[in-house]
Amino acid sequence: MQRVLRNPxxxxxxxxxxxxxxLYVDSRIATGIALALSVTGYIAVKKxxxxxYDISIITFAVALLFSFTVFPKLPPFNRFAIVEIIFVISLIIMRLSRGKIITRVAKGRNIMLKNYLKESLRVSFQTQYGLSIHLLLVLAFYLFDAAELRFVSSAAMVVLCQIIMLVIMIMETARLYILDKKLFQEEWLPVVTEKGDVTGKVAKSITKNLKNKFMHPVVRLALIYxxxxxxxxxxxxxLLNPGKLDYPFEKYMQFNDKVDETLRNSIRKECGGNDIPLRFLLKYTFENEITKRLVFLYVSVIEDEAxxxxxxxxxxxxWTASQIEDNMGTEIFSECFELEYEYLKNTVLLAHQFLNNSK
Structure with missing residues (x-):
């Protein structure tokens, strides 16, 4: 329901x-119903x-006053034209004050509110332009004296306005549907501090272009046989060091995922199974001009050939330890691997060497 109401x-x-x-009922009834719908929408949707809805409330509040004074003396089309003019003027006034609205919202850090405002402003501008063109056609209509066609032409002009509004509503609905579908397929990465506290989330496609503005958790697995x-x-x-030698298991942690779940997904993606021993080794931060990461390094030590x-x-x-050391600094290994190797060498590999020597 909220997705529907999000459509401005x-x-x-x-x-x-x-x-x-x-065109069919008393102007006071028509105006009252429209005002009630505007107020209901104002209450139901987000700020x-x-x-x-704000503009509609103002428009129909003024129109309700006119329905008891000016409207009874006018034909239905003239009443509609006056309400449309009030609506467009309100849109223009809102557009002139959009700078203040944007500034007020920009002070907050709620990205969703900014997106809602952006959508509302887009629809408002489209409506202003569409109805302004319609009013120019109404003006041209009154420049011609065609009394015998006045009723038919008036009805046609109202229908044209309805078509304009309907097209705007359909276009925005279709745009939001496509956007929601795209966002549903998007990967959302948590934004974390160096301690690992999650402070928000951002789409992976967006953060790649922002390079190292946000820190994201990455899970890596060193496979040692x-x-x-x-x-x-x-x-x-x-994104980082394409083509260079590294572990086959590395994955960005998704928003609301757990570290071990991300690790298992990475293993399943690469080899289809996950029945191997896993042990957490260390957590560290990595940053260069391309990316910023909170790395969770795991190790899987396997002795069984099967x-x-x-x-x-x-x-x-x-790769043996001696082969790796002979090639360190030659830029064939990834940056993260070269940082992690000394730790692996002095912990896991050293322990393996000790066990072999003791046999």
């Missing part, structure tokens, strides 16, 4: 209903989706 173009529904009723580290070339679509073969890894190979 629905604020035009009051004007749309009024344009139908004014910065209310701009058109009989004292050798399995490395393969990073995919070319990786378990290792069950992973069906392809495209990489096992």
């Amino acid at each position: 173009a629905l604020g035009l529904m009051s004007m749309f209903i009024f344009s139908i009723l004014i 910065y989706s209310r701009l058109i 009989k004292g050798r580290i399995y490395l393969q070339a990073r995919d070319q679509d990786r 378990v290792f073969n069950s992973l069906h890894l392809q495209g990489g190979k096992l």
Whole structure:
């Protein structure tokens, strides 16, 4: 329901209903119904989706006063034209004051409110332009004396206004539907502090362009088989160090996911299984001009050949400590791996060497 109410173009529904009723019922009834719809919408929707509802309330409050004074002396089309003029003038006044509205919202840090305001302003501008053109056509209509066609032409002019509003509502509904569908498929990354506290979320496609503005958690797994580290070339679509040698298991943590869940998903993605031993090793921050990360490094030490073969890894190979050290600093390894290797060497690999020597 909230997705429907988020559509600011629905604020035009009051004007749309009024344009139908004014031709068939008393102007006070038509205006009262339109005002009631505007107030209901104002109460139901979120704050910065209310701009058109605000304008509708003002318009129909003034029109209600006119319905007891000026309107009874005028034909239905003239009453509608006056209400439309009030509506457009209100839109123009709102547009002139949009700078103050944007400044007030910009002081807050709620991104959703800013998005709601942006949507409302877009629909308001579209409505202002569309109805302004319609009023120019109404003016041209009155420049011609065609009394015998006046009723038909008046009805046609009202229908034209209805079409304009209907097109705006349909276009905005379709745009929001496409946007929601796109956002549903989007990957949302948590924004974290160096301690790991989550302070918000941002779309992965957005944060990639912002480079290192936000810190995101990344889970990595070092796979060690009989004292050798399995490395393969990073995919070319990786943000950091594409093509360089690294662990096959690395994944951004998704918003509301847990570290171990992200790790298991990474393993399933690469080899289809996750029945391997896992142990948390360390947490550290990594930052360069491209990205900023809170890295959770895990290690999986495998001694059983059948378990290792069950992973069906392809495209990489096992590296001994001496092979890695001979190639350190040659820029064939990823930056994160070179940072982590000394720790692996002095903990996991050293422990493996000690156990082998003690046998």
